Amino acid sequence: MSKLRIRNQQDFVAGLIYVATGLAFALGAMNYKIGEAARMGPGYFPFFVGMLLAAVGFATSALALKPAAAEVAVKVPDLRTMAWVLGAVVLFGLLLQPAGLVIALVALVLVSSMASHEFAWRGALVNTLVLVIFSVGAFIKGISLQIPLWPAFLN
Numbered sequence: 001m002s003k004l005r006i007r008n009q010q011d012f013v014a015g016l017i018y019v020a021t022g023l024a025f026a027l028g029a030m031n032y033k034i035g036e037a038a039r040m041g042p043g044y045f046p047f048f049v050g051m052l053l054a055a056v057g058f059a060t061s062a063l064a065l066k067p068a069a070a071e072v073a074v075k076v077p078d079l080r081t082m083a084w085v086l087g088a089v090v091l092f093g094l095l096l097q098p099a100g101l102v103i104a105l106v107a108l109v110l111v112s113s114m115a116s117h118e119f120a121w122r123g124a125l126v127n128t129l130v131l132v133i134f135s136v137g138a139f140i141k142g143i144s145l146q147i148p149l150w151p152a153f154l155n
Helices: 009-029 044-063 079-099 101-113 121-142
Strands: none
Touching: 009 044, 079 101, 101 121
């Protein structure tokens, strides 16, 4: 009998994260009425999406154990990159109400772009423009979310 060996550590760990996240969402959804397919309750969608995520994670981890899996070690996370991305998300959340969607999105894209090792202002500005146009069209015009577009002093 051969010893079980994790050949692709990166996929194995990612799968475990998927399983943990999926189960957490599914368990959290249990606090709401699940319902059934014909009459879905508020917990129906998060429960089944969580279970689906857990199943994908289980499959991902299992495939990392196969002898045919590529040998990949877990890399040390780049803390600088993580800090830029997480900082950008926090900044977006802090700016959304007082500064409006447009300014918050500009800050989000430009700050998170600093995480890239291939950062270029032109690409970041193009991404910003596309995201702002899409978000205003989809969320403000399309589904009428009550998010300020600009700071209150500009309205």
